Structures are given as C-alpha cells and as structure tokens.
Amino acid sequence: MTKKLTLVALFFGMAPLGFAQDKPTVDTGSTDDASLRQDNAAFVFTESQLGENDDVTQNVIMVNSANNVYTSNVGYLFSPVRYKYRAYNSRFNDIYFNGVQVNNSENGQFNYSTIGGMNDATRNIDASGVFEANTFSMSNIGGSSNYNFRASSLPAGHKVTLSGANRNYTLRAMYTFGSGVTKRGWAFGGTIGYRWANMQTAAVEGTFYNSLSYFLSLQKMWGDRHSLNLATWGNPTERAQQGASTDEAYWLANDRQYNPYWGYQDGKKRASRVVNNYEPTALLTWDYNINDRMKLTTSLIGKYAMYSSTKLNYNDAQNPAPDYWKNFPSNYYDVWDPDNSRNWQYAQESWQDAYDFWTASKANRQINFDELYAKNYGLNADQKDAAYFIQAKHNNHIMAGLGSTFDWSIDKDTKWKLGLQLGNNVGQHYQTIDDLMGAEYMHNVNNYAIGTYLPSDPRVQYDLRHYDGNPYSEANRLRVGDRYGFDYNLWMQRASLWTTFTRDKGISHNFISARIGGQQIWRDGKMNNGIFANYTDANGCEVKLSYGKSQKARFLDGGFKMGTNLNLGKGNALSFGVGYEARAPHANVAFVSPEQNNNFVSDLVNEKIFSSEIGYALNNRWLQMNLTAYYTHTYDGTEWQNFYNDDENSFTYNSLTGVQKDYYGVELGMKFKVTSNFNINLLGSFAEAKYTKNTDVVYLLSNAGIPQQDVCYNKGMRESGTPLAAVSLGLRYSVKGWYFNLNGNYYDRIYLSYSPNMRYTKNLSSANKINADGSYNVPEQAKSNGGFMLDGSIGHTFRVAHHPLNVNLMVTNITNNRKLCTGGYEQSRSNYSTNKNGQTGSERLYDFVQNPKKFYAQGINFMLNVNYRF
Amino acid sequence: MRNYMKYLCGLCLLCVLCGVSVSCQDGDWEPVTNYTLWNDTIQERNVVTIGSLKQKYKTAISNSSYAKIEDDVQIKALVTVNDEGGNISQQIVVKDESGYIIIGVTENSMYSYVKPGQLILMNLKGLYIGGYGKNAQIGYPGKSSTSGAERIGRMTRYDWYDHVNFLGTPDKTLVPAAIEFKPSLDKDTYSDYLVYVEGTFADADGEAILAPVNMADAGNSVNRTFKIASGGTVDIRTSTYADFYKMVMPTGRVRVYGVAIRYQDSSWQIQMRTGDDLVILE
Incomplete structure (x- = not known):
C-alpha cells in the first residue's frame, strides 16, 4: 500500500509541470441551492452509498435524474439506511464513464467505492431515469448515469477541502485543480484526496480506513471538431470491515455498533477482515463533432482491479468467532421458553457464567488472537497443519471496454442515437494464505470433505496436480502467500448495440429505444479439484471437470423501451413508459460451484424483465412535484449463494433458477418554494419488492460431488436491506450566504436477507414445519423495526482574499436513534442438530430464528467540511 | 508561471505529506509467543489421588449421577489420551499412580495443546464429578437433549482454562504402554x-x-x-x-x-x- 501511494503521489506531483503557461479562469463558486449542496457537502457519495459499509453484499443503487424531485434527492437523503432505488439490485443500474459502460461484468454491479474520494471529479453526471432517453444507452430499469471525466468539465481553479468526521473515516483532505480550457485547446485537471481513520478514531471499533484517491485528466481540443481526452484514476484503499451480530451480542456488549471482526493480539487491536482494493483505470475518449448535428463519441477503457479481503478461518478446531452461537448465554438456557424442561438450575448457572464472561471485559467479547497462536504452536510441535489462519480471498479483474455513440439531431424535434458497447473481462479468483498465525504450514486439503472421505482419499485434495499420494507430504506444504482452496478465472465477453429515437410532436416528447447483444462466458480452472477431478472418457477425450477451460455459454439478449411525456401546459406533465427485455445472466450466477468445477447451472437462461411506469409532474413558481407509480415483473432469473449449511455439515453452493419477482410502488417528491430562500421538501415512497413464486434450487455440498435438487419456498420473501417505505420532510433555508437544512426521515419495512435453505423442502420437513393440510409452514422473513432519523446541516460561505471559503457542518441522526436496524441477514443454521445420515437430532436451546444477524444505524454522527477555492 | 508555481508547490506538498504519513494499518504482525491457555498461577497445595477422589464420590459415579466437589483439592495427573482423530470428542483421559479419570470439556480439537504425556495440576473445587455409564468423569452437570436424563457432562473451556495448570512440556514416554x-x-x-x-x-x-x-x-x-x-x-x-x-x-x-x-x-x-x-x- 505504501509503495503504491508513493508512486501515485510522485506521478501526480509531476504532472502539472507541463501546464505552467496559461492562466486559468477561476471559479468563484455560485450560491444557488444545488451548487451550495454540492460545494458544501464536499462529497457526492455518503459512505453507505459507496457500498463499503458493514460487510454488505450488495451495493446501493443511485438514480440522480435532475428532472425528478424524488430521484434527485432520495439517494442522498436516505443513504444512512443504504437505500436502494425501488429495492433493485444494483446490477439494474448502469454506470458509464464518458460513454463506456463500467459495471462489473461478472455481477453487473458498480462499486461506487472505486471512485470514492474523487468527489470533485464525479460531479458532472448525466443521469437518466427508467424511462428517460439519454445520449449513452438504453436506460436500465434502475436508471443509468454517465460520468463526464473530461478535463474541460472540471471547474477552473484550485480547491482545497479539509474534513473531519466520526464516520468510516476521521479525516479527509482533497486538492482539486482545473486549468479550464486554455487558448491552445488544452485542459488539464485532477484531484488527489486522502481519507483516514485508525482503530482509535474510527466510529466503529475495530475498523480503520486508509485510502488515497487520485484522478488526472488531460484533454486536447482541435477547434470545435475533435477532442481527445485521457483520464486515469485510482483509489488504493485499505480498510477493516464491520460485521453484523445478534441482538444478544449487542445487548451483552451494551453497544449496537459491536463488531465481532476484531480482537486483541499482544495487547493491540487487530482486525480479522481487512479489504485491500486498488483499481487503476485509464480512459481514452475521442469526441468528434462531425457537423452541427452529428457527433461521434468513442471511449476506450482499461482497468486492472485488485481486490482482496481477509478472513480468519479454521480447520478442525474450535470456531474462533467471539459471537459463535455456542458462546452465548442463550445457548445454555432457553430464553424464549422459560418453561422448557431443560431450563434447570445448572442451565441457569451456565447462562449466568456466560453472561458474566461476556460482560466482564471487552477482550472477552472479541477474538483472542493470542489463544489462536498458542494452539497453532502446539500443532507445530506435532508437525501438523495450522488450525487457525488468516486467508485472503482475491477477486481481481482485467477489463477492457469500448463504447461508441453516434448522436444525430435530425431536426429540432427529432434525434437519433446509435451506440456500440464492447467488453472483455477476465476475473481472477483465488485464495491465499495471508497469515499462518504462528503455525508453520498447512496443506491444500478440503477439510469439509474429511469425514465424508478418509484423509488419504484423493478426493479431499483441492488440487490433484501436486498430489503425490501423501495428503500431508512435506513437498506440498503451503506457506504464506501460497494459493489454496480454489483458483479459477471467469471470462466474459460482451457486445451490444443500442439505439434511441426521440421525437417531439405537439405537446408530446416521445422516445423508443432498443438494444441487442451477445455474450459468452466460460471458466478456466487452475486447480484439479479432487471431488471434480478431470478424467478421460470412453472416447479417450479429457473431460475438464475442474482444471482447464469449461464449455462456453452463449447468450443473445435484447429488448426495447418506449415512453412519452405529455406537456399539458401550466407546468403540468404526464409521462408513461413501458419496456420489455431479456438480459443474459452474469457470470457470478452461471456456475453451480465455480470454486470447485466447470459446471454451468442447468436451465441457465436469459432473465426477462417487464417494466412500466406512469407519472405526473407539476412545475410552477411555488411547487415542483413528481408523483410516479411503477410496476416491474421479472422472471426466469438466476441467483446464487454460498454459505455453511448446518444441516448438511458442509459449505454449500446454491443456485436458484426460475426466480420470479414483482416490484411495484408509488413515489412522491414535492418541493414547495415558500419564499425565494425557503423551501419545504416532501419525499415519500411505498414499495413492494418480492418473490412471487417458489424457486427451484440445486445445491452442491463442498464435501461431496453430487448435486441435490429441492424447492425453495421463498414466495413472498422480500428484497432486503432497504426500506420499502420511507418518508422525508425537509426544510431548507438560506440567507446572506448562510444555509440551513433539516430533514426528518422515517423508514419502515426493512427486511433482512432471508436464508434460502431454511425454506428448502428438506429443511421444512426436518423441522416439522408442516401444517395439518400438508402444506408447509414457511417461516416469516426477519424484519427490522422502523425508525425515525433527524438530519441537519448548516453552512456558510465566507470570502477570504476575494475567494470563497465554504464551511459546512452536517449532522446525521441528531436524535441519536441507535435502535434503527438498517439491514442484516437470517442465520442459515437450524434450531436442531442433524446427524450424518440427515436425521434430525435434538432441539437446540439456542434459537437461530430469533437471532438474525443485524446492522444498526450509527448514532449521532457528523462531518465538518471546509473548502477553499482560489 | 507564478500562478502555476503556487499550486504546484501546494500539490507536491500534499502528495509528500500523503506519501510519508500513510502507512499500512494492517501490516505484518509479530507472532505471539508468550501466551498460555492455562492458569499458570495454580500452585500445588492439596493434591489428592484420583483413586481417593473416585472413592469419595463413588456413589455419584456408580449411580451415573453427579456431585459438586466442595473441597479445595487438586489432582496432579498425566494426560494419556486426547481428542485427536475425532472419535474421543470433547474429553481427555488423565491418570496418576492410583487410577484414571475422564475430564469432559466443551471444546473441539483440544489435541492442539493437550498432548499425551502432559502433566497437569488441576483445582477441583467448584467442578463436578460423576459417572457416565458408571465411567468416572470430571465436568459439569448436563441434561440429555433427547432423554432429559440428568448426568455428568462437560465443563466450559473457560472453566477448564481457569482450573488447570500445565506443568512442564509433554513427555510421551511417560504414557503407559497399552x-x-x-x-x-x-x-x-x-x-x-x-x-x-x-x-x-x-x-x-x-x-x-x-x-x-x-x-x-x-x-x-x-x-x-x-x-x-x-x-x-x-x-x-x-x-x-x-x-x-x-x-x-x-x-x-x-x-x-x-x-x-x-x-x-x-x-x-x-x-x-x-x-x-x-x-x-x-
């Protein structure tokens, strides 16, 4: 990390030397509401929008269409609860940089943290809603945004920003420079920023944040005809994560920000989950104004993303997690049924002992690294593998993309756009040993499979290429840095063509868009997995079950969208939109068990999406209003999860196919201009987003090679981690360079991520969740309690040496509501033990259904920003 | 030129500041070598033999019941069997000159630090002794999750750490031959x-x-x-x-x-x- 930072700092420092000739035009800063918000907020994304918080598995989704009061405000206002627009997965939100798509090819999502810290460079956004025509794509159902990274779009001048906060990071510094467009047609700009928090200052104990951001853009224009822009950016980041835990843990710790992902080592705090992420990117853009009405924009992008995240793991040992369920007092005494016959005096004593232990000291509630080292040393003496170690999971990507758009204004009412997107991505997925924690070595052995197979069975080997018959041979000892477990690449190649035709006629503004595309996916395994070993078939051909290239899955997809906006006069407008498309599955759901073998999910088909929307808008002198109702229906979707399945005593890989969902709701945004400097904003949404059909599932156990089929009774389960109902009342007042904002937000209907295997037929039967009529008694989905949050900000613009100095203080959760659960997930363990033959054993005293893992909103928190433009 | 020089200096200063002040917060961790899992403050003061212990609590043992050890006594015993292999789970076998006894602990993979030939000194006050199928065991009372029968079960690993001291290093040669x-x-x-x-x-x-x-x-x-x-x-x-x-x-x-x-x-x-x-x- 230090080496990367030094190189970047040196490069960035040298770059401006090339432009020491022309005088820039200084931006003195405007004072209208939107500009003030941007300037004085000094950041576009909140931490939760960056998708970094709390070990979330899905990024939030942002739609920032400036035409709509609701969409232009909701992402920012509701970000403390990680609001997702219409509860869509972020793969339904397309992001472009200078016209080339940059969503992760494997999962379709865009990770905003890769452009975090580049606030000033990411202000210029052309965002479009679901049924808005744009200049760069057929908009996705979650909207689309195109960031302008041209140097000429950066405001001329200098800007220094210093910030202090008690959030993910504690301190932030940024410097931005823009040359503006010089007489010779050059423009240069860039930004460098640094965000920092250590374990003593971070808002969540046991986390830290260390991130440098840089952005550099150089543009050359040849008159009004051609422009060439080269931009590069990166965001080397090292941060420690927070984990969710149960209400019991939060109660015992007396802290709803309790974080189980850290502990003490030799008296010092150490995090067990550390993310290192760096995605250096280069973007070359050619703008060609063919004539007054035709324009061609072509961008070429290349990126090498390096992502790794560590985790404390263990082999054939006591689970080291401090919040492992057996450590809790409620494991000894049934707190949910005091009349349970097993609640005898010794159960009470044990409960008390566990409670006393948890509450005696903080160290008792965290990972005891010293103990883990001591156990590893004990194993060294017997020449045995590490029992505890830190593993690093790597997800690197090498990506190249091309986006080209031809834009033709046929006449003043008619426009036609045609675009091409090409993408090639190889995802490199492997696991390494990051720290052996005092142990000397380990072997590349599948410990989940020992127990199904003997240790001497080659099927317990992760990689038969190095197997010499001795599972624990000296020659095959792995040390720090070595790869183990899995190693494979996923390839995705994609090409798509899109077009949009817009026509204004009378009071109507109409558009129709269409796209068609092709995609191919394949896996290239780098380990010959023992359970899925390559073999030679009857014809003498090698069947590459795990090592080598898989077959290629090819898809043809496409769709259309159309909409109209009717200007009814006096500021009234109606809009309608409808669309239908088929989308190829992403690589991350295409394989049954990508860590183990080359097999595709059976019945892998395009997902179909029907979308529709109707809206009313009013815009007059005192009121801007948008009221929208929408309905989206998806079917033939594919989802994939992996987790430890307690009933099977194994890690499992689960593919759900035939997924069918409905999303519908109503959104309202109102902005009352009471006076020229006083606004009242009202935002509200009520939505539904749920599975409408039970889903077929195929799951593979990591300790055996036989896929199991079942049905997941997930009909009625809802999208999680976002409020499905929210309302906000905001007051905005500005006077003489001062501005004040106060927003009261209420969130409700936040569902936690459901556990699929708890709703498999097999598990429902084992748990005896069968009604008298033979139907299954499917567990209700865990849900968060709703809550209120009050946010405010105050700021002022001063003049210092004739230049604006903006000071802005934002305070979130002024009422310190720490009871608001913002998300989490159900545990995938059963309330009963199971035997190796799959039969139900005894009931556990610990109740997993009552103990989902949750995240809670941070209490009162603030950010103070000071920025100076000169 | 002057205008650019002023921002260039500022930019370079910022870069240098970032470069020198930033360092990995999760760097290489030094191994911990001085941590002991057991309670090394336990000293010998009132050692009794396993045989005498079993004799004193023979009723509880023979009835497959349990009793609390109220006396402040200790045993000094040699580990003969640990849980390596997974067949003997969450228990170890110890012996002294008078006999053998099982110690039940709710902990997996004790074999990482409890080795055959390890001499232990154990405070027994507050623990329980009983019979599991008339087999003597030190542990904590438990209830069968299937039958509801009350019997001697296993102590928590925290009780185990708190009540035991390891004396010296393990010597396998001390373990009696089968x-x-x-x-x-x-x-x-x-x-x-x-x-x-x-x-x-x-x-x-x-x-x-x-x-x-x-x-x-x-x-x-x-x-x-x-x-x-x-x-x-x-x-x-x-x-x-x-x-x-x-x-x-x-x-x-x-x-x-x-x-x-x-x-x-x-x-x-x-x-x-x-x-x-x-x-x-x-």
Missing part, C-alpha cells in the same frame, strides 16, 4: 486404560466400514463386534464424526488399540483414538 484387553478385566480398575486387543471384526466383508451413518445410535456412533483371538468379544465403538469412520474393516486378523470404556456394569467398549490404532496383522 495393556492387553480381556473382557474379564475389572471395570472399576481398568476403565479408561489404554488397551489393545487382537482378533477379527465379526462383520468385516471387505466393504463394510467402521461406522456407517445408517447404523448410528443416538450417540452418533456405531458398535462393531470384535472377536477376540483369546476368547470373547468386545465392541469397537466409532463415532460417525471420527476422521476414520469410513475405514473399511479388514477381514483378517488385526490389533486394535484404544481406550477401554466401561458402559454400566454390563459391557466394555474400546474406542480407537485415530486411524493408526488399527493395525493389520495378516
């Missing part, structure tokens, strides 16, 4: 001994494994009848969670090592420790 098992061995005397027995598996057919899951009892284990070459039979008991539960029973003559566990008054069981305890003789 004795030859005979069904006539006195159960009160020889329970928990390390034994060996020679003979054949009654159900060996070249394919049958030690512990098929469909034959497991409520304790998740399978008893395989073993015909002793010198006469009689004994059960070889293997858990379906043992690493070696899928070992095929050899059809020929074998020697089986393991811990002799009494079950009530009626029977013996021999529990192998690891797969290495099964030695093929022919």
Whole structure:
C-alpha cells in the first residue's frame, strides 16, 4: 500500500509541470441551492452509498435524474439506511464513464467505492431515469448515469477541502485543480484526496480506513471538431470491515455498533477482515463533432482491479468467532421458553457464567488472537497443519471496454442515437494464505470433505496436480502467500448495440429505444479439484471437470423501451413508459460451484424483465412535484449463494433458477418554494419488492460431488436491506450566504436477507414445519423495526482574499436513534442438530430464528467540511 | 508561471505529506509467543489421588449421577489420551499412580495443546464429578437433549482454562504402554486404560466400514463386534464424526488399540483414538 501511494503521489506531483503557461479562469463558486449542496457537502457519495459499509453484499443503487424531485434527492437523503432505488439490485443500474459502460461484468454491479474520494471529479453526471432517453444507452430499469471525466468539465481553479468526521473515516483532505480550457485547446485537471481513520478514531471499533484517491485528466481540443481526452484514476484503499451480530451480542456488549471482526493480539487491536482494493483505470475518449448535428463519441477503457479481503478461518478446531452461537448465554438456557424442561438450575448457572464472561471485559467479547497462536504452536510441535489462519480471498479483474455513440439531431424535434458497447473481462479468483498465525504450514486439503472421505482419499485434495499420494507430504506444504482452496478465472465477453429515437410532436416528447447483444462466458480452472477431478472418457477425450477451460455459454439478449411525456401546459406533465427485455445472466450466477468445477447451472437462461411506469409532474413558481407509480415483473432469473449449511455439515453452493419477482410502488417528491430562500421538501415512497413464486434450487455440498435438487419456498420473501417505505420532510433555508437544512426521515419495512435453505423442502420437513393440510409452514422473513432519523446541516460561505471559503457542518441522526436496524441477514443454521445420515437430532436451546444477524444505524454522527477555492 | 508555481508547490506538498504519513494499518504482525491457555498461577497445595477422589464420590459415579466437589483439592495427573482423530470428542483421559479419570470439556480439537504425556495440576473445587455409564468423569452437570436424563457432562473451556495448570512440556514416554484387553478385566480398575486387543471384526466383508451413518445410535456412533483371538468379544465403538469412520474393516486378523470404556456394569467398549490404532496383522 505504501509503495503504491508513493508512486501515485510522485506521478501526480509531476504532472502539472507541463501546464505552467496559461492562466486559468477561476471559479468563484455560485450560491444557488444545488451548487451550495454540492460545494458544501464536499462529497457526492455518503459512505453507505459507496457500498463499503458493514460487510454488505450488495451495493446501493443511485438514480440522480435532475428532472425528478424524488430521484434527485432520495439517494442522498436516505443513504444512512443504504437505500436502494425501488429495492433493485444494483446490477439494474448502469454506470458509464464518458460513454463506456463500467459495471462489473461478472455481477453487473458498480462499486461506487472505486471512485470514492474523487468527489470533485464525479460531479458532472448525466443521469437518466427508467424511462428517460439519454445520449449513452438504453436506460436500465434502475436508471443509468454517465460520468463526464473530461478535463474541460472540471471547474477552473484550485480547491482545497479539509474534513473531519466520526464516520468510516476521521479525516479527509482533497486538492482539486482545473486549468479550464486554455487558448491552445488544452485542459488539464485532477484531484488527489486522502481519507483516514485508525482503530482509535474510527466510529466503529475495530475498523480503520486508509485510502488515497487520485484522478488526472488531460484533454486536447482541435477547434470545435475533435477532442481527445485521457483520464486515469485510482483509489488504493485499505480498510477493516464491520460485521453484523445478534441482538444478544449487542445487548451483552451494551453497544449496537459491536463488531465481532476484531480482537486483541499482544495487547493491540487487530482486525480479522481487512479489504485491500486498488483499481487503476485509464480512459481514452475521442469526441468528434462531425457537423452541427452529428457527433461521434468513442471511449476506450482499461482497468486492472485488485481486490482482496481477509478472513480468519479454521480447520478442525474450535470456531474462533467471539459471537459463535455456542458462546452465548442463550445457548445454555432457553430464553424464549422459560418453561422448557431443560431450563434447570445448572442451565441457569451456565447462562449466568456466560453472561458474566461476556460482560466482564471487552477482550472477552472479541477474538483472542493470542489463544489462536498458542494452539497453532502446539500443532507445530506435532508437525501438523495450522488450525487457525488468516486467508485472503482475491477477486481481481482485467477489463477492457469500448463504447461508441453516434448522436444525430435530425431536426429540432427529432434525434437519433446509435451506440456500440464492447467488453472483455477476465476475473481472477483465488485464495491465499495471508497469515499462518504462528503455525508453520498447512496443506491444500478440503477439510469439509474429511469425514465424508478418509484423509488419504484423493478426493479431499483441492488440487490433484501436486498430489503425490501423501495428503500431508512435506513437498506440498503451503506457506504464506501460497494459493489454496480454489483458483479459477471467469471470462466474459460482451457486445451490444443500442439505439434511441426521440421525437417531439405537439405537446408530446416521445422516445423508443432498443438494444441487442451477445455474450459468452466460460471458466478456466487452475486447480484439479479432487471431488471434480478431470478424467478421460470412453472416447479417450479429457473431460475438464475442474482444471482447464469449461464449455462456453452463449447468450443473445435484447429488448426495447418506449415512453412519452405529455406537456399539458401550466407546468403540468404526464409521462408513461413501458419496456420489455431479456438480459443474459452474469457470470457470478452461471456456475453451480465455480470454486470447485466447470459446471454451468442447468436451465441457465436469459432473465426477462417487464417494466412500466406512469407519472405526473407539476412545475410552477411555488411547487415542483413528481408523483410516479411503477410496476416491474421479472422472471426466469438466476441467483446464487454460498454459505455453511448446518444441516448438511458442509459449505454449500446454491443456485436458484426460475426466480420470479414483482416490484411495484408509488413515489412522491414535492418541493414547495415558500419564499425565494425557503423551501419545504416532501419525499415519500411505498414499495413492494418480492418473490412471487417458489424457486427451484440445486445445491452442491463442498464435501461431496453430487448435486441435490429441492424447492425453495421463498414466495413472498422480500428484497432486503432497504426500506420499502420511507418518508422525508425537509426544510431548507438560506440567507446572506448562510444555509440551513433539516430533514426528518422515517423508514419502515426493512427486511433482512432471508436464508434460502431454511425454506428448502428438506429443511421444512426436518423441522416439522408442516401444517395439518400438508402444506408447509414457511417461516416469516426477519424484519427490522422502523425508525425515525433527524438530519441537519448548516453552512456558510465566507470570502477570504476575494475567494470563497465554504464551511459546512452536517449532522446525521441528531436524535441519536441507535435502535434503527438498517439491514442484516437470517442465520442459515437450524434450531436442531442433524446427524450424518440427515436425521434430525435434538432441539437446540439456542434459537437461530430469533437471532438474525443485524446492522444498526450509527448514532449521532457528523462531518465538518471546509473548502477553499482560489 | 507564478500562478502555476503556487499550486504546484501546494500539490507536491500534499502528495509528500500523503506519501510519508500513510502507512499500512494492517501490516505484518509479530507472532505471539508468550501466551498460555492455562492458569499458570495454580500452585500445588492439596493434591489428592484420583483413586481417593473416585472413592469419595463413588456413589455419584456408580449411580451415573453427579456431585459438586466442595473441597479445595487438586489432582496432579498425566494426560494419556486426547481428542485427536475425532472419535474421543470433547474429553481427555488423565491418570496418576492410583487410577484414571475422564475430564469432559466443551471444546473441539483440544489435541492442539493437550498432548499425551502432559502433566497437569488441576483445582477441583467448584467442578463436578460423576459417572457416565458408571465411567468416572470430571465436568459439569448436563441434561440429555433427547432423554432429559440428568448426568455428568462437560465443563466450559473457560472453566477448564481457569482450573488447570500445565506443568512442564509433554513427555510421551511417560504414557503407559497399552495393556492387553480381556473382557474379564475389572471395570472399576481398568476403565479408561489404554488397551489393545487382537482378533477379527465379526462383520468385516471387505466393504463394510467402521461406522456407517445408517447404523448410528443416538450417540452418533456405531458398535462393531470384535472377536477376540483369546476368547470373547468386545465392541469397537466409532463415532460417525471420527476422521476414520469410513475405514473399511479388514477381514483378517488385526490389533486394535484404544481406550477401554466401561458402559454400566454390563459391557466394555474400546474406542480407537485415530486411524493408526488399527493395525493389520495378516
């Protein structure tokens, strides 16, 4: 990390030397509401929008269409609860940089943290809603945004920003420079920023944040005809994560920000989950104004993303997690049924002992690294593998993309756009040993499979290429840095063509868009997995079950969208939109068990999406209003999860196919201009987003090679981690360079991520969740309690040496509501033990259904920003 | 030129500041070498023999019940068997000059730090002693999750860490050699001994494994009848969670090592420790 930072700092420092000739035009800063918000907020994304918080598995989704009061405000206002627009997965939100798509090819999502810290460079956004025509794509159902990274779009001048906060990071510094467009047609700009928090200052104990951001853009224009822009950016980041835990843990710790992902080592705090992420990117853009009405924009992008995240793991040992369920007092005494016959005096004593232990000291509630080292040393003496170690999971990507758009204004009412997107991505997925924690070595052995197979069975080997018959041979000892477990690449190649035709006629503004595309996916395994070993078939051909290239899955997809906006006069407008498309599955759901073998999910088909929307808008002198109702229906979707399945005593890989969902709701945004400097904003949404059909599932156990089929009774389960109902009342007042904002937000209907295997037929039967009529008694989905949050900000613009100095203080959760659960997930363990033959054993005293893992909103928190433009 | 120089200086300064002030917060961690899991403050003060302990609490042991150890007494004993292999789970066997006893602890993979030949000094006050199938055990009262029967169970690992001190380093040579098992061995005397027995598996057919899951009892284990070459039979008991539960029973003559566990008054069981305890003789 230090080496990367030094190189970047040196490069960035040298770059401006090339432009020491022309005088820039200084931006003195405007004072209208939107500009003030941007300037004085000094950041576009909140931490939760960056998708970094709390070990979330899905990024939030942002739609920032400036035409709509609701969409232009909701992402920012509701970000403390990680609001997702219409509860869509972020793969339904397309992001472009200078016209080339940059969503992760494997999962379709865009990770905003890769452009975090580049606030000033990411202000210029052309965002479009679901049924808005744009200049760069057929908009996705979650909207689309195109960031302008041209140097000429950066405001001329200098800007220094210093910030202090008690959030993910504690301190932030940024410097931005823009040359503006010089007489010779050059423009240069860039930004460098640094965000920092250590374990003593971070808002969540046991986390830290260390991130440098840089952005550099150089543009050359040849008159009004051609422009060439080269931009590069990166965001080397090292941060420690927070984990969710149960209400019991939060109660015992007396802290709803309790974080189980850290502990003490030799008296010092150490995090067990550390993310290192760096995605250096280069973007070359050619703008060609063919004539007054035709324009061609072509961008070429290349990126090498390096992502790794560590985790404390263990082999054939006591689970080291401090919040492992057996450590809790409620494991000894049934707190949910005091009349349970097993609640005898010794159960009470044990409960008390566990409670006393948890509450005696903080160290008792965290990972005891010293103990883990001591156990590893004990194993060294017997020449045995590490029992505890830190593993690093790597997800690197090498990506190249091309986006080209031809834009033709046929006449003043008619426009036609045609675009091409090409993408090639190889995802490199492997696991390494990051720290052996005092142990000397380990072997590349599948410990989940020992127990199904003997240790001497080659099927317990992760990689038969190095197997010499001795599972624990000296020659095959792995040390720090070595790869183990899995190693494979996923390839995705994609090409798509899109077009949009817009026509204004009378009071109507109409558009129709269409796209068609092709995609191919394949896996290239780098380990010959023992359970899925390559073999030679009857014809003498090698069947590459795990090592080598898989077959290629090819898809043809496409769709259309159309909409109209009717200007009814006096500021009234109606809009309608409808669309239908088929989308190829992403690589991350295409394989049954990508860590183990080359097999595709059976019945892998395009997902179909029907979308529709109707809206009313009013815009007059005192009121801007948008009221929208929408309905989206998806079917033939594919989802994939992996987790430890307690009933099977194994890690499992689960593919759900035939997924069918409905999303519908109503959104309202109102902005009352009471006076020229006083606004009242009202935002509200009520939505539904749920599975409408039970889903077929195929799951593979990591300790055996036989896929199991079942049905997941997930009909009625809802999208999680976002409020499905929210309302906000905001007051905005500005006077003489001062501005004040106060927003009261209420969130409700936040569902936690459901556990699929708890709703498999097999598990429902084992748990005896069968009604008298033979139907299954499917567990209700865990849900968060709703809550209120009050946010405010105050700021002022001063003049210092004739230049604006903006000071802005934002305070979130002024009422310190720490009871608001913002998300989490159900545990995938059963309330009963199971035997190796799959039969139900005894009931556990610990109740997993009552103990989902949750995240809670941070209490009162603030950010103070000071920025100076000169 | 002057304008650019001023921002260039500022920019370079910022870069330099970032470069020198930033450092990895999760760098290389130094190994921890001085941490002990056990309570090294425990000193010898009132050591009693295992035999006298079992004598004092013989009623609780023989009734398969339990009793709290109220006296401030200690045992000083040698570890003979740990839980390596997964067949003997969450317990260890210790001995002194007077006899053997099991210590039950709710902890997996104790073998990482509890080694055969390790001498331990253990404070017993506050712990419990009882009989599991009349087999003496130190632990904590538990209730069967299936039958509801109250019996001696296992102490938490925190109680174990708090009550035990490890003396010196393990010396395997101190562990007594296994004795030859005979069904006539006195159960009160020889329970928990390390034994060996020679003979054949009654159900060996070249394919049958030690512990098929469909034959497991409520304790998740399978008893395989073993015909002793010198006469009689004994059960070889293997858990379906043992690493070696899928070992095929050899059809020929074998020697089986393991811990002799009494079950009530009626029977013996021999529990192998690891797969290495099964030695093929022919």
